[in-house]
Structures are given as C-alpha cells and as structure tokens.
Amino acid sequence: MEEVAKTLLRKRGLSNFFYFMSEEKNANQDEFAKLLEKDDINVPQVGDIVKGVVVSASNAEVRIDVDGILMGVVRGPELYFEDDVFAGLKPGDEVEATVVDEENENGELELSFRQVGQEKAWQALKTAFKEKEQIKVRVIDANKGGLLCRFRQIAGFLPVSQLAPENYPRINGGDKSKILEKLRSFVSQELEVNVMTLDESDDKIIFSEKDVWSKKQKHILEKYKVGMVVEGKITAITNFGVFVNFDENMEGLIHISELAWQRIDSLSDMYKVGDIIKAEIVSIDGAKIFLSAKKLINDPWKDVEERYQIGQNVKGEILKVNPFGLFVKLDENIHGLAHVSQLVLGPKEKISDIFKSGEEKEFEIISISAQEHRLALKLAGTKKKAAKENDKNEEENENENEDDKDEKNVKEKKKKKE
Numbered sequence: 001m002e003e004v005a006k007t008l009l010r011k012r013g014l015s016n017f018f019y020f021m022s023e024e025k026n027a028n029q030d031e032f033a034k035l036l037e038k039d040d041i042n043v044p045q046v047g048d049i050v051k052g053v054v055v056s057a058s059n060a061e062v063r064i065d066v067d068g069i070l071m072g073v074v075r076g077p078e079l080y081f082e083d084d085v086f087a088g089l090k091p092g093d094e095v096e097a098t099v100v101d102e103e104n105e106n107g108e109l110e111l112s113f114r115q116v117g118q119e120k121a122w123q124a125l126k127t128a129f130k131e132k133e134q135i136k137v138r139v140i141d142a143n144k145g146g147l148l149c150r151f152r153q154i155a156g157f158l159p160v161s162q163l164a165p166e167n168y169p170r171i172n173g174g175d176k177s178k179i180l181e182k183l184r185s186f187v188s189q190e191l192e193v194n195v196m197t198l199d200e201s202d203d204k205i206i207f208s209e210k211d212v213w214s215k216k217q218k219h220i221l222e223k224y225k226v227g228m229v230v231e232g233k234i235t236a237i238t239n240f241g242v243f244v245n246f247d248e249n250m251e252g253l254i255h256i257s258e259l260a261w262q263r264i265d266s267l268s269d270m271y272k273v274g275d276i277i278k279a280e281i282v283s284i285d286g287a288k289i290f291l292s293a294k295k296l297i298n299d300p301w302k303d304v305e306e307r308y309q310i311g312q313n314v315k316g317e318i319l320k321v322n323p324f325g326l327f328v329k330l331d332e333n334i335h336g337l338a339h340v341s342q343l344v345l346g347p348k349e350k351i352s353d354i355f356k357s358g359e360e361k362e363f364e365i366i367s368i369s370a371q372e373h374r375l376a377l378k379l380a381g382t383k384k385k386a387a388k389e390n391d392k393n394e395e396e397n398e399n400e401n402e403d404d405k406d407e408k409n410v411k412e413k414k415k416k417k418e
Contacts, residue, residue: 020138044070044099049116051096057089064097064111072097072109078112086113114153121152122200129195134212136190142183144176149191151209156205158193164213165251167191170236170243198386214287217359220248224289226281229296234275244277244291254279259293259372261300263327263335265320301370302331308363309336313380318359321352328363328377337373338363342378 044050045067052072061075074097076347079086089095097110101110130134137149137156146159160169160183171184175364177335197206224230241255254277256264264270271277279291308314308330316328316336340351355361369375 029386042383044102046099046102047343049082049096050100050109050111051094052091052264054091054093056091057093062086062089062095062113064095066109070109070333072111073104073106074111074113074176077114079404086117112418118153121154125151125154125195125205128288129198132194134192136213137193137207139191140187141188142180142187144180144183146346147186147191154205155203156195156207158191158207158209160212162196162206162208164209165243166213166249167209170238208389210287213357217248217250217287220250220288221284223289224281224284226284227283229278230281230291231276231278234271234273234277237271237273239267242271242277244265249324250289252279252291254291254293258282258291258295261294261297262329262333300305301373304334304370304375305368308365308368308375310368312365313362314365314377316358316363316377318355318361321355321357323351325351326355326363326377330375336363336365336377336378338379342366342376344379 009033052064052066052070055063055065055071057063059079061073062079064072064074066072086095095113096116097111097113098115099109104110124135127133127281135151137151137158139147139158140150140155146157146162149156149158160179163169167186169179171178171182190208191207192212193207193209194206194211196208196211196313197204199205217233230244230246230250232244232250232251232252234242235245235251236243239256241253242259244252244254246252256267258279259267259270277293279293279298280295281289282292282295283290314330316330318326319329319335323340325337326343328336328338330336343351343354345351345354363377364380365375366378367374367376
C-alpha cells in the first residue's frame, strides 16, 4: 500500500511529499484511502503561478520549496535574472514562478520566471508611465531612426529625436551612414529614460532620454532668461546652424540666420567644432535654448541708407545664382538680391548660362528696406535699354499711324472720282 500511495502522490505532482509509515505504527489502509480521497492538497497545474521559498540558487538553477510539500526548479532559459526581483536570489527569499511542467524527470515541478517576470516588467512600465518615473533600459540594436532598447525582457524604441543633447548624432551634412555609426556605438549601454508611449495590446513602447535630461536640467534652466549673454564651445555644425555647449552642460542652437547679418553659404568655412563663441539667448522653449550671435554685433543695416541710395549704380560680386535671381555682395556686410525679372533675359536665355558666381557686375539699387535688411537691385543699363525699346515701339506706332493716314487719303480720293 505504501508504494501505491507514493505512486499516486508522484502522479499528482507531490513526489516530494514526505510519507512515512513505520512497521510499528502502520496506519489502517482504509484511513489512508480516506486521506487520499479527502483531496485537501491543491495540486498546481501548468500555467499556474505558485509562491515558494528559495532553497538554493545558482547561475544554473534555482530550487524552490512550494508550500512545504513540493519541490520546484527553475533552470535554463526560464531563468530571467534581468528582472531585479530574480537577480541575486538567496536561500530564504520568497518568490513567484509559473508552472511549465507538473513533473519533470526528477519528479519535481518545472517552473519558470519568464511569465511572472514579464508580468512584473509590464506592471513596472505601467507605473513608470503613469507616475512619469525614469527607468533604465539597455540598448540592443540601432537603425537610422533610433535605438532598439530592452526593459528587462520587453523591447521598446528610442527615436533619435528623443535622445539627450549629448547623445544626439549631429553630423555635418547629415551623412546617414555616419549617423547610424554613431547610434550603433550605444549598443550594450544602459540609458535612463521615461516612457512616452505604452500600448500593451500592440506591444508599442516609446522611450525618451531627452525627457529625463530636461527634468535634471530644469533647476538649471530656471536661471536663464531671454537677453542673457552666454559663452560656450561649438559642439556640432549642421546645415542649419551650430550647437553650443555652455555653463553646466547646457546646450543651445544658433540658427544660421542668427550667426551673422550677411548671408552665409558655408558654415564649415566660418566655424569649427571647438571654437569659442558668445551669443545672446533669444528664446527658451522647454529645454530648448535658442541663441543669436549677430545680436552682439552692430547691425550694419542701421546706416545703410547713408552709404547706399536708390538709383545709385554700384559694383557687386555675384555670390550665388538661383533660378529666381542673383545674391549680390556689395560689401562685407550688405548683400542684395537682383530678381530674375530685373536681369532682362531673352526668351530662351537661362540665368545660369548668363551669370556665374564670383563675377563682378554693375547693378542699380531700386529699393532699400533697412528694417527688413533687404536691398533690391537690377542690372545696370536695363532702364536705358527698355527706354530705347519703348522709343522704337513708339516710332513704329507713329509709322503705322502715317500709313493709316495715307491709306485713308487714297480711299477718299478714289471715292470722289467714283
């Protein structure tokens, strides 16, 4: 009877139940049968979550005592030590695990931390999202759009736009291969992020490192006001401006239009990474600081009308040829625009065929707007040419009128004869 009981208990997942029956105290078979029929022992099934106490723990397996009557083991891929709850377990710790097999080759419960760990990870993500708490993620891969990250065993995405300023890949010219190379350098690193988007049904998780940076810098940002002058080092040069690092790891952008009063064609020709530059704060938008270097330079347009007047002929160097006109340099600070309509091109002539960058031409000033920093030009001599064309047209009209008169006189004389 003892062997039958042990077999039954083993099949019910209770192989570690201590059953002792001495010859001196041999229990009645009927009483033992009643014990089995009573069935007051809850037998865990596959998929159930059980609680237990760690008996032993190593990198290979964790053995767990369940309710003092069952022994369970977690091993192999089911060991998810990425979750803080399961990392560094020691005897006596209470844990939860999911049943994956009611009886393994040793007659023990086969358990897993995988499902429980995932549930706990999702709960931690939900809490972080709701409470706007920061969490740590590990970068596992990168693509041109950003970083693939993992929170414990749950994957999410960190877009390039949500990287902290110091990690943003600012590559001059926007070379995509260099940007990807920079992003891949973060693989295996841990980053502190906030959860921006969380959709468990679609497994869509978006992280933001920039939000965490903004919160840390908030107390520093509060001391900066529009109009303050800062000095810093250029950390990156792009097609649209330069980024400047100043004070306590703060960063601002000087847009290309705020670097100088005159037109700039190539920032890399004027500035280098590491250059020191002074600028005035012109706008603060959340954690974004916008700067202006030209506000610290005297505006050359203030006295432009003292040097140039409407109707004046001036020599200018063509800086750039566009389909709509020519950008012309009159001096180091004053540039003007000669619109294509003021260049008197022939029906089949192209502006790029007639004019070239670097050429010097004579232009006439046709309008000046100092407040808007605009000066309009036309090719010198086009007015006289137009006048000659008008004179020619008027002469042709007069000739046509004379011909009409002669024809009319002939018709009247012919009519009288008739």
